Amino acid sequence: MSALRKIREIVWREAGDRKPVVWTFLVNGVFASTAVPNRVRVQLYRLAGLDIDRTAIIRPGVFFRSENVSIGASTVIGYRVIFDTRQPLSIGKRVAVGPGVTFVDSDHEMSDPERRAGKTVSAPIHIGDGARVSTCSVVLPGVTVGEGAAVGAQSLVKYDCEPHTLYVGTPARPVRPLPV
Template identity: 45%
Template sequence: MLRIGGVRLGNVGILARQRFIAGNNVHIGDGSFINNGCLFDAEGPIRIGTNVAVGPDCRFLTGGHNIDRRPTYRAGKVFLAPINIGSGSWIGACVVVLPGVSIGEGCVVAAGAVVTRNCEPHGLYAGVPARRVRDLPTG
């Protein structure tokens, strides 16, 4: 059904209960696995590399609002920005990835983290906002 809707999938495992908004902007590479209950707000493109594990209830949000100057309505103009998840990464349960973020290859993002800026490859990221906790082995 996802392929019919325009989602580009490699040879991947996807459990039930996913939600895709404008889902034809999603590409998921070979060997990746998407757990239950994830949301792909793909008004902008979402690219997930090969062999990526995504835990349950994650949120990938490509759109947001600029903060408006008007005190009566702060949600200003809508903006869109792509999300990229590098190959070999592991995104823990309930992670939120915000617009414009790239997560480098081989990263681990701890459960419950909110990723607000780019993550350099081969690092463990945790917290709100997510920050690099330590380097991960590359060999």
């Protein structure tokens, strides 16, 4: 492989990433800057290929690993949210996602004793309309947070959350039903 081709490969795309380095720089650097107004940021993300409703609000510092994120109308995404997605992640309408929330849709098999981070496995995540995922929570692969459900701060969501129910803890467990 020629040196020029190798340099082009390194600059254009990092190993394991689907998007070019330029896309990552623009989306996670320039567009995520505090210098960009929230409404302008959403329009820039839409131009970059992300499926975000024009009425959504996305605060600065949000990180997108890929364009596999869909965000519905009137949804608010807080500061420094991480979308580490390989599979589709859908967030419904009127959802509130607090600062520092992490969505991770992949994990590794742990079958090999020589290397516990084995083959990557992933599953989509779905957040229903009107739900809330509070500050610093982590949502893991394959989880569905039902319509109108609420996840308390710093919760680890490993399992599906029933609609209109409050979940808290590590792992997140149902605490009480919420008014419908």
